[in-house]
Amino acid sequence: MATVGIRDVRKRFGNFEVLHGVSVDIADGDFVVLVGPSGCGKSTLLRMLAGLENISAGEISIGGRVVNTVPPKDRDIAMVFQNYALYPHMTVFDNMAFSMKLAGAPRNVMEQEVGRAAKILGLETLLERFPRQLSGGQRQRVAMGRAIVRNPQVFLFDEPLSNLDAKLRVQMRSEIKELHQRLKVTTVYVTHDQIEAMTMADQIVVMNHGIIEQAGPPLALYDKPANIFVAGFIGSPAMNLVDGVVKGGVFRTPDGTPWPLPPGTNAAPGPVTYGIRPEHLRLDPEGMPALVQLVEPTGSETQVLFRLGETQFSGAFRERVTARPGDMLRVGPDPALVHLFDKATGQRI
Amino acid sequence: MSAVTAAEWIKARRDPSWIVKLFDWKPFLVIVCLLPAVGLLMTFLTYPLGLGIFLAFTDTTIGRRGVWVGLENFEYLLSDPIWRNAVFYSVFYTGIATIGKFGLGLWLALLLNQHMPFKSIIRAIILLPWIVPTVLSAIAFWWIYDPQFSIISYIFVEVLGWRSTNIDFIGTEWPARFSLIVANIWRGIPFVAISLLAGLQTISPSLYEAALLDGSTSWQRFRFITFPMLLPILAIVMTFSIIFTFTDFQLVYAITRGGPVNSTHLLATLAFQRGIAGGELGEGAAIAVSMIPFLVAATLFSYFALARRKWQQGESND
Ligand SMILES: Nc1ncnc2c1ncn2[C@@H]1O[C@H](COP(=O)(O)OP(=O)(O)O)[C@@H](O)[C@H]1O
Numbered sequence: 001m002a003t004v005g006i007r008d009v010r011k012r013f014g015n016f017e018v019l020h021g022v023s024v025d026i027a028d029g030d031f032v033v034l035v036g037p038s039g040c041g042k043s044t045l046l047r048m049l050a051g052l053e054n055i056s057a058g059e060i061s062i063g064g065r066v067v068n069t070v071p072p073k074d075r076d077i078a079m080v081f082q083n084y085a086l087y088p089h090m091t092v093f094d095n096m097a098f099s100m101k102l103a104g105a106p107r108n109v110m111e112q113e114v115g116r117a118a119k120i121l122g123l124e125t126l127l128e129r130f131p132r133q134l135s136g137g138q139r140q141r142v143a144m145g146r147a148i149v150r151n152p153q154v155f156l157f158d159e160p161l162s163n164l165d166a167k168l169r170v171q172m173r174s175e176i177k178e179l180h181q182r183l184k185v186t187t188v189y190v191t192h193d194q195i196e197a198m199t200m201a202d203q204i205v206v207m208n209h210g211i212i213e214q215a216g217p218p219l220a221l222y223d224k225p226a227n228i229f230v231a232g233f234i235g236s237p238a239m240n241l242v243d244g245v246v247k248g249g250v251f252r253t254p255d256g257t258p259w260p261l262p263p264g265t266n267a268a269p270g271p272v273t274y275g276i277r278p279e280h281l282r283l284d285p286e287g288m289p290a291l292v293q294l295v296e297p298t299g300s301e302t303q304v305l306f307r308l309g310e311t312q313f314s315g316a317f318r319e320r321v322t323a324r325p326g327d328m329l330r331v332g333p334d335p336a337l338v339h340l341f342d343k344a345t346g347q348r349i
Numbered sequence: 350m351s352a353v354t355a356a357e358w359i360k361a362r363r364d365p366s367w368i369v370k371l372f373d374w375k376p377f378l379v380i381v382c383l384l385p386a387v388g389l390l391m392t393f394l395t396y397p398l399g400l401g402i403f404l405a406f407t408d409t410t411i412g413r414r415g416v417w418v419g420l421e422n423f424e425y426l427l428s429d430p431i432w433r434n435a436v437f438y439s440v441f442y443t444g445i446a447t448i449g450k451f452g453l454g455l456w457l458a459l460l461l462n463q464h465m466p467f468k469s470i471i472r473a474i475i476l477l478p479w480i481v482p483t484v485l486s487a488i489a490f491w492w493i494y495d496p497q498f499s500i501i502s503y504i505f506v507e508v509l510g511w512r513s514t515n516i517d518f519i520g521t522e523w524p525a526r527f528s529l530i531v532a533n534i535w536r537g538i539p540f541v542a543i544s545l546l547a548g549l550q551t552i553s554p555s556l557y558e559a560a561l562l563d564g565s566t567s568w569q570r571f572r573f574i575t576f577p578m579l580l581p582i583l584a585i586v587m588t589f590s591i592i593f594t595f596t597d598f599q600l601v602y603a604i605t606r607g608g609p610v611n612s613t614h615l616l617a618t619l620a621f622q623r624g625i626a627g628g629e630l631g632e633g634a635a636i637a638v639s640m641i642p643f644l645v646a647a648t649l650f651s652y653f654a655l656a657r658r659k660w661q662q663g664e665s666n667d
């Protein structure tokens with residue numbers, strides 16, 4: 001187990017810079033999720049941690065030791081690949097024992113260690129099978145088993161669940177989380193799925209276009225997104241973001257509809273982006289009359305798409321909404337849960 | 350316009366004509382689809398092969414219809430030192446050339462699978478020996494091995510001054526045998542290298558990355574990942590290569606014509622020599638037929654070596 005330090009790391013492929021100075025500090029035993037849209041450089045950063053890509057600038061340390069020039073096998077890390085990268089010509093046992101075999105471990109040590117990992121993952125009955133004879137979830141577990149057997153200081157996961165179907169993904173999500181709670185090994189987990197990030201992480205690092213937009217615990221990112229990108233990326237259904245201006249103590253959309261500002265805000269008059277999460281809208285007899293466009297009951301809550309003047313926004317309500325498209329409903333934001341962002345810089349006000 | 354209900358309209362549809370029915374009839378379709386392939390195979394494969402085997406049991410010569418002589422041709426061959434020498438040289442030639450082609454071909458394929466500048470140009474150059482017609486390359490080697498004008502002799506004698514006489518490449522038995530093998534290896538490398546390169550490229554790079562993290566050395570990655578994963582394609586390519594080499598004709602015939610003193614005859618060149626040049630069609634056919642057991646052995650090797658390995662099989666074959 002170890003801390004991981006990433007300091008001002010840059011990565012260039014030829015003249016094309018994909019990481020523009022990234023810094024993350026990971027505490028011992030933390031489960032950190034790197035999340036961001038496809039192509040933002042998450043995998044590149046993870047592969048640099050693993051030693052599979054060299055570091056163009058900056059410094060990466062594992063357990064306090066700078067590893068910029070340390071070859072992958074000496075970094076004491078284990079990685080689970082997106083496509084699992086199981087050796088197709090080896091049985092599950094041989095896949096998991098491969099690192100020990102390379103190191104010349106005796107047979108009984110291999111059996112003991114593989115047995116331990118197989119027990120944790122419920123793979124005992126599959127040890128003689130070949131990867132082709134396994135289901136997606138089982139392959140995923142073998143890939144994790146191969147990592148566990150190594151007893152590494154740090155686990156790296158690169159979108160390990162993206163090849164699984166939705167149900168299995170939810171199941172493996174909790175299995176990985178449980179595994180982490182049991183082994184308490186520092187883990188860096190890459191995904192593009194913000195729900196995975198929210199549910200699994202101790203710390204989330206939101207990346208976009210090769211920079212870090214915000215890092216922090218999941219609920220801190222949800223409650224206080226630092227900028228418009230994080231506000232729109234974290235949370236499902238996504239936050240409503242409406243452009244307009246602050247004037248005379250209220251926020252007005254271009255068509256003039258007033259929306260309440262959060263109490264005690266120090267927003268200066270001028271153009272802002274107004275953010276309110278769908279679940280923070282309330283059905284309120286005093287609220288703004290909005291036209292119902294679409295009603296989607298999911299059972300536990302009801303999502304409603306509204307139009308108010310020129311503005312479209314959605315709400316999610318715990319109570320049953322009986323309105324039908326075309327009806328008018330009075331809704332209002334909870335002012336304390338409104339987010340304001342500077343329109344020019346995108347930063348939170 | 351009178352209204353037609355759906356039920357009436359369906360009823361009004363005509364039965365398909367007999368020709369449509371015929372083409373829907375499976376046995377008919379099977380025969381029609383197979384006919385061209387079967388016809389071609391019969392004409393160009395089965396007939397010549399059958400005729401060759403038949404001739405091997407007759408004493409036909411050019412211009413004279415022979416009579417059935419049973420195994421006489423084969424009995425004669427077994428006691429014929431030239432035939433026995435051809436069998437020996439065919440096996441020797443195939444064995445040494447295969448080892449050479451696969452050693453060098455695998456090495457080249459591994460090299461070409463690395464990132465390097467001008468990769469595609471180098472790959473194209475590698476293919477050259479294979480693209481050039483065999484007879485042309487045979488003539489080139491003929492010059493290279495020429496007693497007087499050999500460029501290799503020239504380099505050793507005139508340029509480096511390491512020797513005072515020209516090298517005798519194809520004038521005596523053993524040098525001639527090895528010279529031909531070298532020419533065959535040169536010609537066979539591209540096929541092996543390109544096929545194996547294709548095989549190498551099907552191996553996912555993430556396997557090497559996983560192995561790198563597992564702490565492997567580059568030799569271990571070759572030994573435990575590249576080689577086992579290449580084995581299926583290696584076995585196929587080797588079978589083909591063995592068959593092509595064993596039945597080789599052009600190189601030997603163009604460079605030495607089986608000489609000196611019949612020492613470099615392969616079965617194919619000997620069959621041609623006796624059957625066509627010498628006019629003894631029956632005996633030539635018997636020599637050609639005597640290759641069959643060797644080719645069957647090579648094919649069986651492929652059948653067993655290629656039998657899909659367990660790791661390639663899916664759940665159903667567990
Ligand atoms: N080997 C490479 N050569 C050039 N560009 C690359 C290479 N690997 C990744 N990139 C580029 O770097 C960017 C980030 O890639 P990646 O880290 O894989 O993104 P993701 O966040 O989806 O995992 C992408 O624009 C990708 O095209």
Ligand SMILES: [Mg+2]
Pocket residue numbers: 042043044159
């Ligand atoms: Mg990726």
